[in-house]
Amino acid sequence: MKTTHLCFIGAGFHASTNIYPSVVEAGAEIQAIATRSMERSEAALLRFGSNGQAYDNAQLMLQQEICDGVVVVAQPVDQTALVLECIRASKNVYVDKPLGWNAAEAATVAKAAEQAGVVVMVGFMKRYAPIYMKLKELIDSGSLGKVRSFQMKFAVDSTPFCKDEEQFMKLAAIHMVDLMRYLFGEAIRVTGTTVKDGEHINQSISLVFENNVVGSAYFTGMSAWSRESESVLVTFDNGFASAEEINTLTVHQSRSSTSLPWKSLEEQDTIYTPSGSPMSGAYRDLYLRGFVGEMAHFIACCQNQTVPHSSAKDNIATMALCDSILSSLK
Template identity: 70%
Template sequence: MNTAKLSFIGAGFHASTNIYPSATQAGAEIVAIATRNLERSRAALQRFGSSGKPYSDYRKMLQEVECDGVVVVAQPQDQTALVLDCIHAGKNVYVDKPLGWNGPEALQFADAAEQAGVVLMVGFMKRYAPVYLKLKELIAGGTLGEARSFQARFAVDSTPFCKDEEQFMKLAAIHIVDLLRFLFGEAVQSSGFTNNDNERIAQSISLKFANGVVGSVYFAGMSAWSRESESLTVTFDHGFVCADEVVKLSVHHSLAASGLPWQSLAEQDMVFTPSASAMSGGYRDLYLRGFVGEMAHFIQCCREGLTPVSSGRDNVKTMELCDAILSALM
């Protein structure tokens, strides 16, 4: 199979640190880059070993360059116009979250992409992280029975880029909100409490999903969490599973014994972890956090005309749940 050809709009820190190297790891050829500055575009091409063409006008790039898809990683306020122009140019497009600031805005992009017949994928990389894919597999497989409840934690220093509660929810915590939808389906009830002072955020949230799963979420956005931290524990009929910091998945299977459970070796614990060596380098993080997986999925969807797991249409539900949670906070 030939290498997938991708064009890029944007070459900021996040794009250069996470998205560009993940795309090349997923088998993409960078054929063009557009930023506001031609020299910056040329430097980005050189950094990633591409002989593609630099642009200072992304509209000209959309007109001139043949590619399998366009990757948009820009500021949230800029992405709406960029994505619409890509769609109107007939290009498959990946865009970093958020796409649209609420449900109605997100719906416009989903409708536009479907009318144009192009792939539209939103960057929710946690859906493609190996630890959460394994957790999803355990939920669907039923070996532990039905999933009943969960407890999630996500804490990060979001103060440099989130100045209020809504920005925190839609620029940072949104990843966990989307992940919970990916794992459990649609939420039907939400409630919670908040303690915030502008950019310093602390939230305690309860959610109930249509399938009966209930759980609590702790979100924190403050400088105390300069060491980003996340975990997710899911309780099943016959055990529990703990996903810890995207690098470890612990599975406890509670087995029925003929006598008291502590009288024999009746229970099972398994721990899934990645290998680590000097050869893994920085790419290990990109694989484990899901960046490489989402780029590989976008390439596959572009080549085969598939609907992405994190499609523009699915993104509408995530934005609606973010707003429902914000409305429920007291």
């Protein structure tokens, strides 16, 4: 299989810490980088071992470079316009969330991508995290019966980059909102309660989905949560599954017997965890959080011209659900 060549727009902290290393680990080659500074672009190329071309003008890069795709990791306010420029240049695009600030903006990008016939993928990395892929596999298999309900928690110190609830929802909690859709389908009813004290945000949300799954989510953005935390507990007909902190999935299968369950060893827990080894270096986190998986998926979509799981069109529904949750909060 031929090597995939990718161009980049942006080389900030998130891009340099998570996206560039994941692209290299997924087997692609960095062909060119564009930032607002030629010096910064050259430094990024050197840091990630590329002898590609540096630019201080993204439009010029799009005009001059022939590549398999463009990775856009810029400021949220700039991303929609940058993606539309890539689409007009007939480039496949990966873009970090959010793509569009609402469903209407997301739909504009999706329509442009469809008309141009290019791949546009949104960076919802949790879909590609091993723990949630394993949970999705369990849900789809039906081995524990039908899903009945779920509880979700997401806690993070969002105070440095989120000044209000809309920013918190669309810059932080949006990953968990998209994960709901990935795991349980489309929500048809949303109610919520919120308490905001300065930049500290606490939200309690209840949802009903098309398939009659009911769920609750606790989202909080407070300085207390410098230790970022997330979990998803799913109740099935015949057991439950608990995904904790992206690295442990516990699957409990309930059993029926002639005696009371506490009288025998009839029930069973299966625990999935990653291996721990110094050989993993810093890459273990990139795999477990889904960054390498999402970049590998984008590379495959570019090579085969297939629709990504987290496509521009699919992104419309995620942005719409974010807006529905915000509208429901009281």
